[in-house]
Amino acid sequence: MNINRRSFLKASALGLAAVAATGVTPFTAVADESHKPNQTGKWTATTCQGCTASCPVKVYTQNKRILRIMGNWNCTATGGKICPKPHLAIQQVYDPDRIKTPMKRTNPEKGRGVDPGFVPISWDEALDTIADKLMELKKNGETKKLAFQKGRSTGVGDVLYKKFNILFGTPNYFGHGDICAEAEKMANWATEGTFSYHNYDLTNTKCFLMWSTDPISSNRMSGWASSVWGKVMDGAKIYVIDPRLSATAAKADKWLPIIPGTDGALACAIAHVILTKGLWNKKFVGDFKQGPWNYELTDNYNNKANLFKAGETVDESKFEYNQGYGLVRWWNLALKDATPEWAADICGVEAKVITEVATQFGKYGDASCSWQSPGTNMQVRGVYGAMAANALNGLVGSIETKGGVFRSASASTGKLPDHNHFRDSNARKAAKMKAIDGRIRKDFLNYNGKAIHSNETSSRLADVILQEDGHYEDGSYEIKMLISYWCNYCFSSTGAQRFERAYAKVPFYVNITTMPSESAMFADILLPAKHYMFERWGFMKASQGLYSYISVQQPVITPLWDTKTDETEIAWELAVKLKERGFSNIYNYYSKAFCDPETGNCPTNAAEFAEIAVKIMTAPAWNGKNAKQGTDLGSWRNFCSKGCFNSKKMGYKKHWGSLGQDTGKFEFFSESLKTLLEQVATQYKCDVNSVVESMGFEARDGLAFVPHYETPVRYGDEKTYPYIFEEHRARLNLEGRSANCVGYQEFKDTDPGDVAWDDVIKINPSDMEDLGLKTGDTVEVTSPQGSIIVHAKAWEGTRPGVVIKAYGQGHWAFGHVAAADFKNFKPRGGNNNDILPCDWERLSGSTARHGGLTRVSIKKVEA
Structure with missing residues (x-):
């Protein structure tokens, strides 16, 4: 984001106005004066819970007031770095709208x-x-x-x-x-044997596939990611797969504006290219046993034939596995016909782009990383697409390798x-x-x-x-x-x-x-x-990069109210x-x-x-x-x-040979999921197909045990609701708890396409023209679930046919800043959850909210 003199003065004025209006230390907290010998302030360790990263922080207080927050320099995982979110907590603790005493x-x-x-x-x-x-x-x-x-x-x-x-x-x-995002854990378990989120060796990765991932805005390691992303961009190819031009996508090597909910098709097509080009990691996965060399691209690993040819079934007996398991069955069940041309018709990404991205990803091998986010897995049928995204890590062998994906270190x-x-x-x-x-x-x-x-x-x-x-x-x-x-x-x-x-x-x-x-x-x-960060006892366990940590929450100040x-x-x-x-x-x-x-x-x-x-x-x-x-x-x-306990650095290839499944290998054909579904079938005295069908999945027989594409579930017919709705997290959104902070509202435009002190739905200019709208018009966005009133914003960073809105606005309570009129319960903008229907990904029980879960109609209304 470019900051000119006017923007800088605007930010400075915000801080001065907040002090004048409330007597409260603002988001743009005062400068650290602790180096001066006559100062009586002190630093106290505690933990932010503005997102699931739970970064350890140090808080500077003077005369019993909080003046400044920094990352905890004792934390190995974060290196003492934090994202902007923790600073908003200062406004939270001093918020005059806080509940101050019990009420009935x-x-x-x-x-x-x-x-x-x-x-x-x-x-x-x-x-x-x-x-x-x-x-x-x-x-x-x-x-x-x-x-x-x-x-x-x-x-x-x-x-x-x-x-x-x-x-x-x-x-x-x-x-x-x-x-x-429990569906992500489920996908990792089904393929890799660990029911947990991934960690990433960011600074050593050479090629990223980022499935709706925006690391500097919203992820489970945003503090550390924000601090090293410049280095990451210098050293890696970055491909962002997202219907929205996020902050990360804007700086990526290529943005792939996918049709929401079709991630599984794209992942399968990428796998198809990697296999037909012979770019899979033979040392990790395995290889064919015999035959003359005929790879399109070679790594001189051996002199054996590549039998993965589009449309052709492969005899699994001809393949010898190392750390992989069931790759040939995955090919036969889901990949042999998953060509880039097939996927292009489904996901809206050109076949030549799919081929290019897949080739680069395979070329960089075990230093490549397929990084998924809730946008990929929090879908009604999201687990299988998430499995496909993670299976790409298995294909190139980037499981616990330099630049690869990791489970959390022990703490x-x-x-x-x-x-x-x-x-x-x-x-x-x-x-x-x-x-x-x-x-x-x-x-x-x-x-x-x-x-x-x-x-x-x-x-x-x-x-x-x-x-x-x-x-x-x-x-x-x-x-x-x-x-x-x-x-x-x-x-x-x-x-x-x-x-x-x-x-x-x-x-x-x-x-x-x-x-x-x-x-x-x-x-x-x-x-x-009491405020979670400044007034109470607690602790958090989390991880970033290759380290885990246990960090304390402790009283930094005397509680302000009777809490x-x-x-x-x-x-x-x-x-x-x-x-x-x-x-x-x-x-x-x-x-x-x-x-x-x-x-x-x-x-x-x-x-x-x-x-x-x-x-x-x-x-x-x-x-x-x-x-x-x-x-x-x-x-x-x-x-x-x-303030924190630091684990040792997670070792490379630590779990190779014992990845957690009964096979001990990376399961492209998930025996673990097969066993689980058979257990449910036995419990309910039916077959696996009946179980899978009851959960709303399309897969039958062996397809239910491998990563594959499932047609996205969308509420609303296309004629009545012509636009696919998708959402994202605001960069300064502390899990929905920061909307009453003036810093959140004033800097809402740090999210590309958004507007300060407003709530906008971002619409491609071509769709704006079709709708007869101009930027700033008040519109009613309606789904089968309900309606919200927001402002329209023409923005090229939205895929045509898709409308996108940040989550976080729309509070009709929560305080005088969060609401447009708190006294009369008038919201500032609209709550996405008022138009998102309630449904689940039923293997994990995770709520579905992404993948274009609902269609919407948009019409102009009087302001």
Whole structure:
């Protein structure tokens, strides 16, 4: 982005205006004065949770105020670098719209735009009210009618999320995994044997295929990626496959504006070219056993024939495998006819471009990297396309090689104390009950890397609540009480309107939050949480590049308001209230099983409990037990001072020969997925085809076990809804939590094609002409799910026939900056989830929101 004098002055004015208006340190934080000898400030380590990278940071405070944030220079993975997002947290913590004290609802009516009539109450009154409701459920034998939802969390999240609910006696506790990119993990597991996201050796990669990946804006290593991307561009060929011209695509060697949802076809065509040209990595995958040399391009590896010829079936007995498995079956089932010409008709990328990209990718071999993002895998049929994208890494042998893809390095954490001794008969009975999210079904595999039906589908809770019988199968009961924290499903879940209706229906709803979110507007009791980065104890485990780290969150400043830590302090206080009412199991577990690893003392109050829980979970990182894995910190105090434990660098080819599957190899034909689907078929007394069909996939027989192209699912017919809708994450979007920051709004145009203080839908100029629109026109965007009102923006960086919008705007609550008129619940722009239908990728349970899930119509309306 070019910054001229006017833009610089504009940014400076923003900072001065923010200080003048609120007395708060702005996004453009004041300069570091810590080098001056008369300064009394200090640096304190903590962790950002603005995205899943969870970068360790250092925070500079002076006179008990936060002045500056930097990357933690003790972190090997990030090298002390961070992206812009953490700086917005300063505005968050000092946000005047924060929830400052417990509140209760006085207006029984619930709905979008309905004033809850919140009035302040004491913590005692709030906790007493909640405890009374919990005990009412217990007295009536209805503990299962308590449901719990969490969104983002720290490493001690299970203290409240699982342990509290298990001991109380409900199986209905749900995390946010199903609205995350679990399909990517599933694809990696099915091919490579690791149910996890990839890490990347960025600075050594020579050729990138970036599947809707925009590393400097949104990924799981954005801090480090942002700091090294200049070097990456200098050393690598970069091909970005994305219907949107992202910041990364704008600087790439080639932008491939693909038709959304057709990634699998393009990946299969690239694989077809690599195989027919003989460019696969023979040392990693294997090779044909005999025959004269006839490769089109050679690496002088051997003198054997290439039998991969377009349209021809290959005899697998003629192929000898090394680290690969089932390549010939993949070819026969899905690739032999997947020519560039075939793919070009499907995905809208020219055949000659496909051939060029595939040839370059194969040429650079094991220093090539196929890097997928949620845009590839968070589709209704996304796993198979994601498998194809990862199979390209297997083809060129870039699994744990210099410049290749990696799993996370080891960095062990502790475990929470065993709770079994503290369970009563009711809790033991509840442990055998099915959760009400309907995950245990033939049409939902919901695999989480350990067992089928184990990935929680929290976004389905709305549908369960809204059903008349309140349950999907075998036994019906209503949810009488719901508690949620650090989540805003009325905004963040596809088909968001479902949660508005569901939360309005629940008899008693408790919301724990820092901000007056959309979901909070439906609460009966609202509890204020401490800010995750500056006011609480917690920890995070994450990885970037070839390193993993465990980093602390600790109080940097004294909490500004009458708030408590959601996962620990509120859990403790509720346990105390339940004990006062005769149910002491949870309190006994917290107060007797949690012992300080240093002193052996058990907690006597909420503050002690919060710190001890973190000490227990991070103990291996600071007591020397992880010394073989990385840093030897020596003490809890040193851990808090340094801020993080660093793993050793992930070794090259560490898992070759034992990639995690039963075969121990990279599975182009996934025996692991085959076994899993056969297990489900046995459970439901049917065949695999019936299982796959029930989950909405097109594949039958052997095709269900290999990477392949599946026709994208799109809601809405083309005649009524002529444009494919696609979304992306705003660069300054802290998972939907930064929209009330003036820095987010003022610098919204850091996203190519976007506009500051606005919400635009980006439309190709040719489509704008067809629609009779000009930039700035107010338009209604309608899908089968709903409608939003935004502004039109003509932008060449959008593929014709596709309209694109950033996610993050459209809050009708969340504060005076996020909303256009907070008092009257008028949103600033539109929420993408109001027009995205709710559907899932059913092998993993991941929510589908990409791949052109819905079509939309666009019409001009009066402003």
